[in-house]
Amino acid sequence: MSQLTDYDNAPKTDHAYDGIEEFDNPLPGWWKWLFVATIFFSPFYYLYYHSGASGRSVEDTYGIALAENTRLQFAEIGDLKPTEPTLVAYMHKPNWVRVGQSVFKANCISCHGREGEGQVGPNLTDEYFKNVKSIEDIAKVVNNGAGGGAMPKWSDRLHPNEVVLVSAYVASLRGQNIESSRGPEGGKIPPWPEPIEEDEETPEE
Structure with missing residues:
Protein backbone atom coordinates (compact mmCIF):
# COMPACT_ATOMS: atom_id res chain seq x y z
CA MET A 1 0.00 0.00 0.00
CA SER A 51 32.72 13.16 -49.00
CA GLY A 52 33.91 10.93 -51.83
CA ALA A 53 37.55 10.75 -50.72
CA SER A 54 39.03 7.44 -51.81
CA GLY A 55 39.52 4.80 -49.13
CA ARG A 56 37.36 6.34 -46.40
CA SER A 57 33.85 5.02 -46.98
CA VAL A 58 32.56 1.90 -45.25
CA GLU A 59 32.45 0.19 -48.65
CA ASP A 60 36.07 1.12 -49.37
CA THR A 61 37.35 -0.03 -45.98
CA TYR A 62 35.40 -3.28 -46.38
CA GLY A 63 36.92 -3.78 -49.82
CA ILE A 64 40.42 -3.18 -48.44
CA ALA A 65 39.84 -5.65 -45.60
CA LEU A 66 38.37 -8.20 -48.01
CA ALA A 67 41.31 -7.84 -50.38
CA GLU A 68 43.76 -8.29 -47.52
CA ASN A 69 41.94 -11.37 -46.31
CA THR A 70 41.89 -12.74 -49.86
CA ARG A 71 45.64 -12.19 -50.16
CA LEU A 72 46.15 -14.14 -46.93
CA GLN A 73 44.02 -16.96 -48.30
CA PHE A 74 45.89 -16.96 -51.60
CA ALA A 75 49.16 -17.37 -49.68
CA GLU A 76 47.90 -20.86 -48.81
CA ILE A 77 47.53 -21.97 -52.43
CA GLY A 78 50.16 -19.97 -54.32
CA ASP A 79 49.57 -18.80 -57.87
CA LEU A 80 46.98 -20.94 -59.61
CA LYS A 81 46.97 -21.58 -63.34
CA PRO A 82 43.69 -22.13 -65.22
CA THR A 83 44.56 -25.67 -66.25
CA GLU A 84 42.07 -28.52 -66.43
CA PRO A 85 43.40 -30.42 -63.37
CA THR A 86 43.42 -27.26 -61.23
CA LEU A 87 39.92 -26.19 -62.23
CA VAL A 88 38.52 -29.68 -61.69
CA ALA A 89 40.24 -29.95 -58.32
CA TYR A 90 39.03 -26.59 -57.02
CA MET A 91 35.44 -27.06 -58.15
CA HIS A 92 35.35 -29.95 -55.65
CA LYS A 93 36.77 -27.93 -52.73
CA PRO A 94 33.78 -26.31 -50.97
CA ASN A 95 35.79 -23.64 -49.12
CA TRP A 96 37.39 -22.38 -52.31
CA VAL A 97 34.17 -22.71 -54.30
CA ARG A 98 32.66 -20.23 -51.81
CA VAL A 99 35.49 -17.80 -52.59
CA GLY A 100 34.69 -18.18 -56.29
CA GLN A 101 31.03 -17.66 -55.48
CA SER A 102 31.81 -14.38 -53.71
CA VAL A 103 33.74 -13.20 -56.80
CA PHE A 104 30.79 -14.21 -58.97
CA LYS A 105 28.23 -12.40 -56.82
CA ALA A 106 30.39 -9.27 -56.71
CA ASN A 107 30.89 -9.05 -60.47
CA CYS A 108 28.66 -11.34 -62.52
CA ILE A 109 25.09 -11.38 -61.24
CA SER A 110 23.93 -8.36 -63.26
CA CYS A 111 24.33 -10.44 -66.44
CA HIS A 112 24.15 -14.06 -65.30
CA GLY A 113 21.72 -13.82 -62.38
CA ARG A 114 22.29 -14.34 -58.66
CA GLU A 115 22.34 -18.13 -59.01
CA GLY A 116 23.78 -18.28 -62.54
CA GLU A 117 20.35 -18.76 -64.09
CA GLY A 118 20.99 -16.15 -66.78
CA GLN A 119 19.62 -12.67 -67.45
CA VAL A 120 21.44 -10.64 -70.08
CA GLY A 121 24.03 -13.40 -70.25
CA PRO A 122 23.31 -17.11 -70.78
CA ASN A 123 22.14 -19.59 -68.20
CA LEU A 124 25.19 -21.18 -66.58
CA THR A 125 23.31 -23.98 -64.83
CA ASP A 126 22.15 -26.07 -67.79
CA GLU A 127 24.07 -28.37 -70.15
CA TYR A 128 24.36 -25.90 -73.06
CA PHE A 129 27.44 -23.76 -73.68
CA LYS A 130 28.11 -21.07 -76.29
CA ASN A 131 31.83 -20.42 -75.98
CA VAL A 132 32.97 -23.41 -73.94
CA LYS A 133 34.12 -26.80 -75.23
CA SER A 134 36.22 -27.80 -72.22
CA ILE A 135 36.44 -26.66 -68.61
CA GLU A 136 39.55 -24.59 -69.40
CA ASP A 137 37.50 -22.50 -71.81
CA ILE A 138 35.54 -21.04 -68.89
CA ALA A 139 38.69 -19.33 -67.61
CA LYS A 140 39.56 -18.21 -71.15
CA VAL A 141 36.16 -16.53 -71.49
CA VAL A 142 36.54 -14.88 -68.06
CA ASN A 143 40.02 -13.65 -68.93
CA ASN A 144 39.45 -12.55 -72.53
CA GLY A 145 35.71 -11.94 -72.82
CA ALA A 146 33.44 -13.20 -75.58
CA GLY A 147 30.64 -12.22 -77.90
CA GLY A 148 32.37 -9.17 -79.29
CA GLY A 149 32.50 -7.53 -75.87
CA ALA A 150 29.07 -8.63 -74.66
CA MET A 151 31.02 -10.63 -72.11
CA PRO A 152 33.80 -8.26 -70.99
CA LYS A 153 37.35 -9.39 -70.27
CA TRP A 154 38.20 -9.62 -66.58
CA SER A 155 41.92 -10.35 -66.76
CA ASP A 156 42.72 -6.72 -65.96
CA ARG A 157 40.27 -6.56 -63.03
CA LEU A 158 40.59 -9.90 -61.25
CA HIS A 159 43.54 -11.60 -59.59
CA PRO A 160 44.58 -14.73 -61.55
CA ASN A 161 43.52 -16.85 -58.57
CA GLU A 162 40.11 -15.16 -58.60
CA VAL A 163 39.78 -16.09 -62.28
CA VAL A 164 40.51 -19.73 -61.46
CA LEU A 165 38.17 -19.84 -58.47
CA VAL A 166 35.26 -18.09 -60.16
CA SER A 167 35.72 -20.39 -63.16
CA ALA A 168 35.65 -23.40 -60.82
CA TYR A 169 32.47 -22.02 -59.24
CA VAL A 170 30.84 -21.55 -62.66
CA ALA A 171 31.81 -25.11 -63.59
CA SER A 172 30.18 -26.35 -60.38
CA LEU A 173 26.85 -24.80 -61.43
CA ARG A 174 26.51 -27.14 -64.38
CA GLY A 175 23.59 -29.53 -64.12
CA GLN A 176 21.57 -27.55 -61.57
CA ASN A 177 19.17 -26.57 -64.36
CA ILE A 178 17.69 -23.57 -62.58
CA GLU A 179 14.55 -22.31 -64.30
CA SER A 180 15.35 -19.41 -66.57
CA SER A 181 13.61 -17.07 -68.98
CA ARG A 182 16.44 -17.77 -71.44
CA GLY A 183 16.24 -20.88 -73.56
CA PRO A 184 19.15 -23.21 -74.26
CA GLU A 185 22.06 -21.42 -75.95
CA GLY A 186 24.91 -23.15 -77.71
CA GLY A 187 25.40 -26.89 -77.71
CA LYS A 188 25.99 -29.77 -75.35
CA ILE A 189 29.57 -30.72 -74.55
CA PRO A 190 31.19 -33.71 -72.81
CA PRO A 191 30.97 -33.88 -69.00
CA TRP A 192 33.73 -32.27 -66.93
CA PRO A 193 36.62 -34.60 -66.12
CA GLU A 194 36.63 -36.44 -62.81
CA PRO A 195 38.86 -35.03 -60.05
CA ILE A 196 42.22 -36.60 -59.35
CA GLU A 197 42.25 -39.14 -56.52
CA GLU A 198 42.89 -37.81 -53.01
CA ASP A 199 46.25 -39.58 -52.63
CA GLU A 200 47.64 -37.94 -55.77
CA GLU A 201 49.17 -34.50 -55.67
CA THR A 202 46.86 -31.85 -57.09
CA PRO A 203 48.70 -29.70 -59.65
CA GLU A 204 48.27 -25.98 -59.09
CA GLU A 205 50.43 -24.63 -61.85
Missing part, protein backbone atom coordinates in the same frame (compact mmCIF):
# COMPACT_ATOMS: atom_id res chain seq x y z
CA SER A 2 2.85 2.37 0.83
CA GLN A 3 4.39 1.71 -2.57
CA LEU A 4 1.11 2.64 -4.27
CA THR A 5 1.03 5.85 -2.23
CA ASP A 6 4.57 6.64 -3.37
CA TYR A 7 3.47 6.26 -7.01
CA ASP A 8 0.51 8.55 -6.39
CA ASN A 9 2.78 11.21 -4.95
CA ALA A 10 5.45 10.91 -7.66
CA PRO A 11 5.70 13.93 -9.98
CA LYS A 12 3.86 13.57 -13.25
CA THR A 13 3.73 15.51 -16.46
CA ASP A 14 0.79 17.84 -17.02
CA HIS A 15 -0.73 15.80 -19.86
CA ALA A 16 -2.67 12.54 -19.95
CA TYR A 17 -4.10 10.34 -22.68
CA ASP A 18 -7.33 8.41 -22.04
CA GLY A 19 -6.69 8.65 -18.34
CA ILE A 20 -3.12 7.37 -18.66
CA GLU A 21 -0.67 9.62 -16.88
CA GLU A 22 3.07 9.86 -17.45
CA PHE A 23 5.64 10.11 -14.72
CA ASP A 24 7.93 13.10 -14.99
CA ASN A 25 11.26 11.29 -15.24
CA PRO A 26 13.52 13.45 -17.41
CA LEU A 27 16.60 11.98 -19.04
CA PRO A 28 19.88 12.47 -17.18
CA GLY A 29 21.78 15.58 -18.14
CA TRP A 30 24.82 13.58 -19.31
CA TRP A 31 22.62 11.65 -21.75
CA LYS A 32 21.17 14.84 -23.22
CA TRP A 33 24.61 16.39 -23.67
CA LEU A 34 25.88 13.20 -25.25
CA PHE A 35 23.02 13.40 -27.76
CA VAL A 36 23.83 17.05 -28.48
CA ALA A 37 27.48 16.11 -28.95
CA THR A 38 26.56 13.48 -31.57
CA ILE A 39 24.62 16.14 -33.50
CA PHE A 40 27.67 18.42 -33.59
CA PHE A 41 29.93 15.48 -34.44
CA SER A 42 27.81 14.18 -37.32
CA PRO A 43 28.84 16.82 -39.95
CA PHE A 44 32.53 16.02 -39.40
CA TYR A 45 31.77 12.29 -39.61
CA TYR A 46 29.84 12.81 -42.85
CA LEU A 47 32.57 14.93 -44.42
CA TYR A 48 35.27 12.42 -43.54
CA TYR A 49 33.52 9.19 -44.50
CA HIS A 50 31.04 10.28 -47.18
Whole structure:
Protein backbone atom coordinates (compact mmCIF):
# COMPACT_ATOMS: atom_id res chain seq x y z
CA MET A 1 0.00 0.00 0.00
CA SER A 2 2.85 2.37 0.83
CA GLN A 3 4.39 1.71 -2.57
CA LEU A 4 1.11 2.64 -4.27
CA THR A 5 1.03 5.85 -2.23
CA ASP A 6 4.57 6.64 -3.37
CA TYR A 7 3.47 6.26 -7.01
CA ASP A 8 0.51 8.55 -6.39
CA ASN A 9 2.78 11.21 -4.95
CA ALA A 10 5.45 10.91 -7.66
CA PRO A 11 5.70 13.93 -9.98
CA LYS A 12 3.86 13.57 -13.25
CA THR A 13 3.73 15.51 -16.46
CA ASP A 14 0.79 17.84 -17.02
CA HIS A 15 -0.73 15.80 -19.86
CA ALA A 16 -2.67 12.54 -19.95
CA TYR A 17 -4.10 10.34 -22.68
CA ASP A 18 -7.33 8.41 -22.04
CA GLY A 19 -6.69 8.65 -18.34
CA ILE A 20 -3.12 7.37 -18.66
CA GLU A 21 -0.67 9.62 -16.88
CA GLU A 22 3.07 9.86 -17.45
CA PHE A 23 5.64 10.11 -14.72
CA ASP A 24 7.93 13.10 -14.99
CA ASN A 25 11.26 11.29 -15.24
CA PRO A 26 13.52 13.45 -17.41
CA LEU A 27 16.60 11.98 -19.04
CA PRO A 28 19.88 12.47 -17.18
CA GLY A 29 21.78 15.58 -18.14
CA TRP A 30 24.82 13.58 -19.31
CA TRP A 31 22.62 11.65 -21.75
CA LYS A 32 21.17 14.84 -23.22
CA TRP A 33 24.61 16.39 -23.67
CA LEU A 34 25.88 13.20 -25.25
CA PHE A 35 23.02 13.40 -27.76
CA VAL A 36 23.83 17.05 -28.48
CA ALA A 37 27.48 16.11 -28.95
CA THR A 38 26.56 13.48 -31.57
CA ILE A 39 24.62 16.14 -33.50
CA PHE A 40 27.67 18.42 -33.59
CA PHE A 41 29.93 15.48 -34.44
CA SER A 42 27.81 14.18 -37.32
CA PRO A 43 28.84 16.82 -39.95
CA PHE A 44 32.53 16.02 -39.40
CA TYR A 45 31.77 12.29 -39.61
CA TYR A 46 29.84 12.81 -42.85
CA LEU A 47 32.57 14.93 -44.42
CA TYR A 48 35.27 12.42 -43.54
CA TYR A 49 33.52 9.19 -44.50
CA HIS A 50 31.04 10.28 -47.18
CA SER A 51 32.72 13.16 -49.00
CA GLY A 52 33.91 10.93 -51.83
CA ALA A 53 37.55 10.75 -50.72
CA SER A 54 39.03 7.44 -51.81
CA GLY A 55 39.52 4.80 -49.13
CA ARG A 56 37.36 6.34 -46.40
CA SER A 57 33.85 5.02 -46.98
CA VAL A 58 32.56 1.90 -45.25
CA GLU A 59 32.45 0.19 -48.65
CA ASP A 60 36.07 1.12 -49.37
CA THR A 61 37.35 -0.03 -45.98
CA TYR A 62 35.40 -3.28 -46.38
CA GLY A 63 36.92 -3.78 -49.82
CA ILE A 64 40.42 -3.18 -48.44
CA ALA A 65 39.84 -5.65 -45.60
CA LEU A 66 38.37 -8.20 -48.01
CA ALA A 67 41.31 -7.84 -50.38
CA GLU A 68 43.76 -8.29 -47.52
CA ASN A 69 41.94 -11.37 -46.31
CA THR A 70 41.89 -12.74 -49.86
CA ARG A 71 45.64 -12.19 -50.16
CA LEU A 72 46.15 -14.14 -46.93
CA GLN A 73 44.02 -16.96 -48.30
CA PHE A 74 45.89 -16.96 -51.60
CA ALA A 75 49.16 -17.37 -49.68
CA GLU A 76 47.90 -20.86 -48.81
CA ILE A 77 47.53 -21.97 -52.43
CA GLY A 78 50.16 -19.97 -54.32
CA ASP A 79 49.57 -18.80 -57.87
CA LEU A 80 46.98 -20.94 -59.61
CA LYS A 81 46.97 -21.58 -63.34
CA PRO A 82 43.69 -22.13 -65.22
CA THR A 83 44.56 -25.67 -66.25
CA GLU A 84 42.07 -28.52 -66.43
CA PRO A 85 43.40 -30.42 -63.37
CA THR A 86 43.42 -27.26 -61.23
CA LEU A 87 39.92 -26.19 -62.23
CA VAL A 88 38.52 -29.68 -61.69
CA ALA A 89 40.24 -29.95 -58.32
CA TYR A 90 39.03 -26.59 -57.02
CA MET A 91 35.44 -27.06 -58.15
CA HIS A 92 35.35 -29.95 -55.65
CA LYS A 93 36.77 -27.93 -52.73
CA PRO A 94 33.78 -26.31 -50.97
CA ASN A 95 35.79 -23.64 -49.12
CA TRP A 96 37.39 -22.38 -52.31
CA VAL A 97 34.17 -22.71 -54.30
CA ARG A 98 32.66 -20.23 -51.81
CA VAL A 99 35.49 -17.80 -52.59
CA GLY A 100 34.69 -18.18 -56.29
CA GLN A 101 31.03 -17.66 -55.48
CA SER A 102 31.81 -14.38 -53.71
CA VAL A 103 33.74 -13.20 -56.80
CA PHE A 104 30.79 -14.21 -58.97
CA LYS A 105 28.23 -12.40 -56.82
CA ALA A 106 30.39 -9.27 -56.71
CA ASN A 107 30.89 -9.05 -60.47
CA CYS A 108 28.66 -11.34 -62.52
CA ILE A 109 25.09 -11.38 -61.24
CA SER A 110 23.93 -8.36 -63.26
CA CYS A 111 24.33 -10.44 -66.44
CA HIS A 112 24.15 -14.06 -65.30
CA GLY A 113 21.72 -13.82 -62.38
CA ARG A 114 22.29 -14.34 -58.66
CA GLU A 115 22.34 -18.13 -59.01
CA GLY A 116 23.78 -18.28 -62.54
CA GLU A 117 20.35 -18.76 -64.09
CA GLY A 118 20.99 -16.15 -66.78
CA GLN A 119 19.62 -12.67 -67.45
CA VAL A 120 21.44 -10.64 -70.08
CA GLY A 121 24.03 -13.40 -70.25
CA PRO A 122 23.31 -17.11 -70.78
CA ASN A 123 22.14 -19.59 -68.20
CA LEU A 124 25.19 -21.18 -66.58
CA THR A 125 23.31 -23.98 -64.83
CA ASP A 126 22.15 -26.07 -67.79
CA GLU A 127 24.07 -28.37 -70.15
CA TYR A 128 24.36 -25.90 -73.06
CA PHE A 129 27.44 -23.76 -73.68
CA LYS A 130 28.11 -21.07 -76.29
CA ASN A 131 31.83 -20.42 -75.98
CA VAL A 132 32.97 -23.41 -73.94
CA LYS A 133 34.12 -26.80 -75.23
CA SER A 134 36.22 -27.80 -72.22
CA ILE A 135 36.44 -26.66 -68.61
CA GLU A 136 39.55 -24.59 -69.40
CA ASP A 137 37.50 -22.50 -71.81
CA ILE A 138 35.54 -21.04 -68.89
CA ALA A 139 38.69 -19.33 -67.61
CA LYS A 140 39.56 -18.21 -71.15
CA VAL A 141 36.16 -16.53 -71.49
CA VAL A 142 36.54 -14.88 -68.06
CA ASN A 143 40.02 -13.65 -68.93
CA ASN A 144 39.45 -12.55 -72.53
CA GLY A 145 35.71 -11.94 -72.82
CA ALA A 146 33.44 -13.20 -75.58
CA GLY A 147 30.64 -12.22 -77.90
CA GLY A 148 32.37 -9.17 -79.29
CA GLY A 149 32.50 -7.53 -75.87
CA ALA A 150 29.07 -8.63 -74.66
CA MET A 151 31.02 -10.63 -72.11
CA PRO A 152 33.80 -8.26 -70.99
CA LYS A 153 37.35 -9.39 -70.27
CA TRP A 154 38.20 -9.62 -66.58
CA SER A 155 41.92 -10.35 -66.76
CA ASP A 156 42.72 -6.72 -65.96
CA ARG A 157 40.27 -6.56 -63.03
CA LEU A 158 40.59 -9.90 -61.25
CA HIS A 159 43.54 -11.60 -59.59
CA PRO A 160 44.58 -14.73 -61.55
CA ASN A 161 43.52 -16.85 -58.57
CA GLU A 162 40.11 -15.16 -58.60
CA VAL A 163 39.78 -16.09 -62.28
CA VAL A 164 40.51 -19.73 -61.46
CA LEU A 165 38.17 -19.84 -58.47
CA VAL A 166 35.26 -18.09 -60.16
CA SER A 167 35.72 -20.39 -63.16
CA ALA A 168 35.65 -23.40 -60.82
CA TYR A 169 32.47 -22.02 -59.24
CA VAL A 170 30.84 -21.55 -62.66
CA ALA A 171 31.81 -25.11 -63.59
CA SER A 172 30.18 -26.35 -60.38
CA LEU A 173 26.85 -24.80 -61.43
CA ARG A 174 26.51 -27.14 -64.38
CA GLY A 175 23.59 -29.53 -64.12
CA GLN A 176 21.57 -27.55 -61.57
CA ASN A 177 19.17 -26.57 -64.36
CA ILE A 178 17.69 -23.57 -62.58
CA GLU A 179 14.55 -22.31 -64.30
CA SER A 180 15.35 -19.41 -66.57
CA SER A 181 13.61 -17.07 -68.98
CA ARG A 182 16.44 -17.77 -71.44
CA GLY A 183 16.24 -20.88 -73.56
CA PRO A 184 19.15 -23.21 -74.26
CA GLU A 185 22.06 -21.42 -75.95
CA GLY A 186 24.91 -23.15 -77.71
CA GLY A 187 25.40 -26.89 -77.71
CA LYS A 188 25.99 -29.77 -75.35
CA ILE A 189 29.57 -30.72 -74.55
CA PRO A 190 31.19 -33.71 -72.81
CA PRO A 191 30.97 -33.88 -69.00
CA TRP A 192 33.73 -32.27 -66.93
CA PRO A 193 36.62 -34.60 -66.12
CA GLU A 194 36.63 -36.44 -62.81
CA PRO A 195 38.86 -35.03 -60.05
CA ILE A 196 42.22 -36.60 -59.35
CA GLU A 197 42.25 -39.14 -56.52
CA GLU A 198 42.89 -37.81 -53.01
CA ASP A 199 46.25 -39.58 -52.63
CA GLU A 200 47.64 -37.94 -55.77
CA GLU A 201 49.17 -34.50 -55.67
CA THR A 202 46.86 -31.85 -57.09
CA PRO A 203 48.70 -29.70 -59.65
CA GLU A 204 48.27 -25.98 -59.09
CA GLU A 205 50.43 -24.63 -61.85
